[in-house]
Amino acid sequence: MTSTQTEPSTGSPEAPDRRSSVARALGVLTRADRVQNLILLAVIILIAAFVTSRQPAFLTWNNLSVAVTGTIILLGLTGLVQLLVIIVGGLDISVGSTVGLTSVVGALIWTHTGQNGALAVLGALAVGLLCGLINGVLIIYGRVNPFIATLATLAAFKGIGQVLSNGGAIGSGFSSNAIFIFIQRGSVLGLPTQLFVLVLVALALAFLLLFTDIGRNLYAIGGNPTAARLAGVNINRYVLAVYLVVGFVAAIAGVILMARQGFGQQTGSVDGLELKAVTVAALGGASLRGGRGGVLGAVLAIVLLGFLENGMNVLNINTFWQNVAQGTLLVAAVIAQQRRRKERPIGIPD
Numbered sequence: 001m002t003s004t005q006t007e008p009s010t011g012s013p014e015a016p017d018r019r020s021s022v023a024r025a026l027g028v029l030t031r032a033d034r035v036q037n038l039i040l041l042a043v044i045i046l047i048a049a050f051v052t053s054r055q056p057a058f059l060t061w062n063n064l065s066v067a068v069t070g071t072i073i074l075l076g077l078t079g080l081v082q083l084l085v086i087i088v089g090g091l092d093i094s095v096g097s098t099v100g101l102t103s104v105v106g107a108l109i110w111t112h113t114g115q116n117g118a119l120a121v122l123g124a125l126a127v128g129l130l131c132g133l134i135n136g137v138l139i140i141y142g143r144v145n146p147f148i149a150t151l152a153t154l155a156a157f158k159g160i161g162q163v164l165s166n167g168g169a170i171g172s173g174f175s176s177n178a179i180f181i182f183i184q185r186g187s188v189l190g191l192p193t194q195l196f197v198l199v200l201v202a203l204a205l206a207f208l209l210l211f212t213d214i215g216r217n218l219y220a221i222g223g224n225p226t227a228a229r230l231a232g233v234n235i236n237r238y239v240l241a242v243y244l245v246v247g248f249v250a251a252i253a254g255v256i257l258m259a260r261q262g263f264g265q266q267t268g269s270v271d272g273l274e275l276k277a278v279t280v281a282a283l284g285g286a287s288l289r290g291g292r293g294g295v296l297g298a299v300l301a302i303v304l305l306g307f308l309e310n311g312m313n314v315l316n317i318n319t320f321w322q323n324v325a326q327g328t329l330l331v332a333a334v335i336a337q338q339r340r341r342k343e344r345p346i347g348i349p350d
Helices: 002-009 014-026 031-054 061-087 095-112 117-140 146-165 178-185 193-211 213-223 225-230 235-261 273-283 295-314 320-341
Strands: none
Touching: 031 295, 061 095, 061 193, 061 213, 061 235, 061 273, 061 295, 095 117, 095 146, 095 235, 095 273, 117 146, 117 178, 117 235, 178 193, 178 235, 193 213, 193 235, 193 295, 213 225, 213 235, 225 235, 273 295, 273 320, 295 320
């Protein structure tokens, strides 16, 4: 009796579940998700073809390396962790300020410890974790809406960074330190160090979402927090951990920014980074209501935005138009989500 009940259940039910979890983590759960990813890929190809037809140097390794180090690394790191926090039903629009603040703190430690690279990196990472902890505590225990909480910390972290740096660049001499030389110009397994870090974060996130109970619980929390709580999931612990991860990865981006620029700064490359990170997640198919999103779509969105920004620079298009393009893409992604769910827009009759 026992064997006849257990044998059928060991084969067929698990395979669909595994396929479903893989599809969900890759962002290809439904036909609409797959179509969206194909559209992203098509747009990437169109951008590359259009820019190359006017500037043949666009697809050369020299220019692509500029695109990777100049745009894609910071955008990719912050976009991937934004995807993670959106999946769990949250939001972090302070991520750009966290990147800038960690670069400033790292540069300060570097300056006041006799140019100790290891302490500078560890200090920056610790500040990133602290920023994530503050966001998590505000949201969980302060019961503040994630948008409002991180809007407040966006301003606070940015202000602290500006006070510490007097509103300018801080630190120098990073090019003489072996740690920062390795971050800026080194390589791991044939990949530039910065690109290797981005690939490592993407693979770690994909593994987390694909093959672990943690990933399944994250989707459950974002999709239906009440059901997740009734199933015994400690939602507070998961949400706090997610914001700690966001802060830590943002600090890694801050260290990379510090190594690349040769100084710490609260403004400049981090301006508008929060908008770009949200755009990556939304374009990649993440639902801003939580419970949906995948690494594959996010990676395609990272490449698309990186190509778009670099292509506009190559064609000498006014940088202000980049903000217009990014805002337009974000609106288009949200509209596509609404249409995909077949939800009626508020105030518009059926």
